[in-house]
Amino acid sequence: MKSLDEIKAFYKDATIDTDPARDRAVLNDALRAGQLQTQKRAAHTEPRIWRLIMKSRTGQLTTAIVIVVAFLVILWQSGGSLNGTTVAWGDLREAFLGCSWVHLKYDNGAEHWYDLQTGDHLFKDWDGRCVAIDYAANLRHVYDPIRPGHTREDRPASYPNDVIPPWEPTTAWETIVGPWEKMARQGGSGHWEVEMRADEKEGLQRVRFDCYLNDAAGRRLLIRRIWMDPETRLPLKVWKRLQLADRNDQQRESITGTFDFPDHGPQSLYDLGVARELPVVKHHDKTPLSSVQAVMKAGKDALGRFPARYRAIVWDNERTSEVDVIWRDGERIRHDRYFNLPPTRTPQHHLSLPATACEVLSWAQTQPSISTNMFDGQREYTRSYLHPEVSNSRDRVRVTRADSGFLLPTSSKPIEQQWPYANRDPASFELISDAPEELRSYIG
Numbered sequence: 001m002k003s004l005d006e007i008k009a010f011y012k013d014a015t016i017d018t019d020p021a022r023d024r025a026v027l028n029d030a031l032r033a034g035q036l037q038t039q040k041r042a043a044h045t046e047p048r049i050w051r052l053i054m055k056s057r058t059g060q061l062t063t064a065i066v067i068v069v070a071f072l073v074i075l076w077q078s079g080g081s082l083n084g085t086t087v088a089w090g091d092l093r094e095a096f097l098g099c100s101w102v103h104l105k106y107d108n109g110a111e112h113w114y115d116l117q118t119g120d121h122l123f124k125d126w127d128g129r130c131v132a133i134d135y136a137a138n139l140r141h142v143y144d145p146i147r148p149g150h151t152r153e154d155r156p157a158s159y160p161n162d163v164i165p166p167w168e169p170t171t172a173w174e175t176i177v178g179p180w181e182k183m184a185r186q187g188g189s190g191h192w193e194v195e196m197r198a199d200e201k202e203g204l205q206r207v208r209f210d211c212y213l214n215d216a217a218g219r220r221l222l223i224r225r226i227w228m229d230p231e232t233r234l235p236l237k238v239w240k241r242l243q244l245a246d247r248n249d250q251q252r253e254s255i256t257g258t259f260d261f262p263d264h265g266p267q268s269l270y271d272l273g274v275a276r277e278l279p280v281v282k283h284h285d286k287t288p289l290s291s292v293q294a295v296m297k298a299g300k301d302a303l304g305r306f307p308a309r310y311r312a313i314v315w316d317n318e319r320t321s322e323v324d325v326i327w328r329d330g331e332r333i334r335h336d337r338y339f340n341l342p343p344t345r346t347p348q349h350h351l352s353l354p355a356t357a358c359e360v361l362s363w364a365q366t367q368p369s370i371s372t373n374m375f376d377g378q379r380e381y382t383r384s385y386l387h388p389e390v391s392n393s394r395d396r397v398r399v400t401r402a403d404s405g406f407l408l409p410t411s412s413k414p415i416e417q418q419w420p421y422a423n424r425d426p427a428s429f430e431l432i433s434d435a436p437e438e439l440r441s442y443i444g
Contacts, residue, residue, distance in 0.1 A: 101265040106257040113265040119167035130272045143274045154283040176235040180209040288426035317354040331377035
């Protein structure tokens with residue numbers, strides 16, 4: 001809050017001017033976005049008190065001073081500027097709410113649709129996976145091409161007392177750019193940092209948000225860029241660095257998407273090309289059976305009694321495959337993996353089967369490992385090695401933060417083998433009393 005003397009000094013030195021062409025351009029943009037029209041009205045024939053006041057020279061001057069000082073005080077307190085576009089945007093937000101849909105299309109084929117009036121979000125991924133989220137019903141429908149025989153229905157969010165808050169219509173700016181602008185003002189959020197920069201291309205002034213991630217290894221990685229038009233306050237383009245798994249699957253480092261703003265968008269999975277005849281499997285509003293809860297509680301109790309300090313050796317005694325050697329001491333885990341290769345091609349890397357645990361361990365001590373995973377309770381360290389007989393092997397190091405669930409999914413055997421259901425929702429299970437004979441010998 002500035003002092004009154006500073007406000008007076010600012011007012012004394014200020015010159016108030018307008019740009020009619022710019023004001024008309026801003027108004028036309030707002031009317032066009034909101035599909036509004038100006039209306040001409042006939043002047044009132046009867047004199048009004050406002051006209052009488054404004055006929056007085058003293059009244060004109062007093063009114064002008066009051067309006068200007070009030071405007072400057074409000075602007076000074078709010079940290080605003082005298083930029084005409086900024087003020088016009090705040091006043092004309094309602095007109096820009098006429099933009100109903102945002103469509104984002106990436107150069108890998110993925111597409112997103114956002115309904116700004118209802119909060120619905122639909123997207124089709126590059127691999128054919130489709131998702132439709134109905135905000136008002138709190139329902140999410142998913143089609144996964146890996147499991148093409150059905151679609152899945154669940155609830156994407158949990159609300160207190162199952163009361164879904166009403167959706168407030170937003171602008172394209174608030175939905176797409178707003179979160180990044182807020183983080184840029186705050187300097188970041190958690191492991192994220194966002195910087196806002198001016199960007200000029202082909203003579204057009206744009207604003208760019210650069211989004212960085214500080215990873216577990218201490219690196220500052222640029223992972224996303226978003227461009228927007230400061231005049232129309234609409235997003236233009238986004239660049240995104242893919243995660244490691246996606247880079248491997250798509251054989252590319254990044255994707256680029258462009259925005260457009262159609263009048264209508266898809267309403268369901270079927271509008272994205274999913275067949276209507278597929279059955280829908282519901283994963284919500286199911287009450288867990290008491291018999292299932294009893295079995296899962298017994299399993300969790302057994303998991304709690306399992307030793308926290310052990311060495312595990314995992315191999316297949318009937319065929320050549322991977323060999324895993326795992327050490328665990330509480331939260332600390334080390335997992336080394338080896339390849340048992342065919343004797344005809346690489347006899348020096350072959351383990352004769354069947355073998356005992358001691359023979360497997362002795363053999364592993366003479367072999368180059370293909371990978372090592374280590375976990376210290378906070379981070380997972382992964383190292384893959386260049387194997388002399390494996391053509392697609394390579395040296396690579398990766399550090400990630402700890403995840404929930406099992407200590408280390410890739411090396412929590414025998415935990416992941418014996419209690420795979422320990423952290424699952426009981427409502428997802430049914431008790432099978434007539435299991436086939438071939439399953440009766442299995443544990444878990």
